[in-house]
Amino acid sequence: MxxxxxxxxxxxxxxxxxxxxxxxxxxxxxxxxxxxxxxxxxxxxxxxxxxxxxxxxxxxxxxxxxSPLLRAQYLLTLKGIDTHSEASVSIDPAFLFEQMELRETLESAKASDDPFDVLESLSDRVEVQLRTLESAFKSAYARGDDTSLEDAAAAVRKMQFLTKLSSEIAQAEHDLDG
The missing domain is CATH 1.10.287.110 (DnaJ domain)
Incomplete structure (x- = not known):
């Protein structure tokens, strides 16, 4: 060992x-x-x-x-790319706007007629996006050149947002159950 x-x-x-x-x-x-x-x-x-x-x-x-997110981050770390520090990173504004909309849906879910249905639908949407980003990561990482590794890092940064949102959805479901 x-x-x-x-x-x-x-x-x-x-x-x-x-x-x-x-x-x-x-x-x-x-x-x-x-x-x-x-x-x-x-x-x-x-x-x-x-x-x-x-x-x-x-x-x-x-x-x-x-963890898919942590595994992807670790793979990039082994290649010398830090995805934890966000000091000089720009993220696609359209993606950020979509994240704001998803968070608004999460917040409004609690007041809806069927919050579990809204949360389940939101969770499904987030999972589809996560799988898409994981696929984009794998493809970019496999190419291995500098530009592709930066594309892989961009996918990981987006995965960070969605993984956090997924946790918040699970917490909201738990809170409604409790």
């Missing part, structure tokens, strides 16, 4: 957007059994610390690879 490896290598999968999540989960469970700090309770202090570090790295790797 080497926590200097990237997450893909650490979990034994190809460095790609499309990965076998069931294999990743299986590999995660196997490594978790091997590395869990409880297995090192009677080991030296150094071995106990290493077990904690390995487990933390494993958990971070799993969370990253399990």
């Amino acid at each position: 080497d926590i200097q490896q990237n997450y893909f290598a650490f979990l034994g999968v190809s460095e790609a957007f499309d990965i076998d999540l069931s294999y990743v989960s299986e590999r995660y469970r196997d490594l978790q059994k091997q590395l869990h700090p409880d297995k090192f309770a009677h080991a030296s202090d150094r071995e106990q610390r290493m077990a904690v570090q390995y487990t933390a790295y494993l958990n971070e790797a799993m969370a990253t690879l399990k």
Whole structure:
């Protein structure tokens, strides 16, 4: 085990957007059994610390690879592209306007006659957009040249908006249930 490896290598999968999540989960469970700090309770202090570090790295790797957005961001990070910093990034104004409209729909859903129907419809719309952006990301990332990687980064930035909105829709549904 080497926590200097990237997450893909650490979990034994190809460095790609499309990965076998069931294999990743299986590999995660196997490594978790091997590395869990409880297995090192009677080991030296150094071995106990290493077990904690390995487990933390494993958990971070799993969370990253399990999420399409985080996986895409990580792939770009491995290519030297930071999608977390938005200082000098411009996003398509039409996309931003659409995001405002989607958020207005979310806000008005609570007051509608059938809020669950509105939220389900909104959620479906967001999921379709996310799948479209994931496809655009995969295509651009696969080309691999600088311009294509910037296109992939632009898709990821849009995915960030939609992933956050998807979480807010789920929270609104939960709040209505509660």
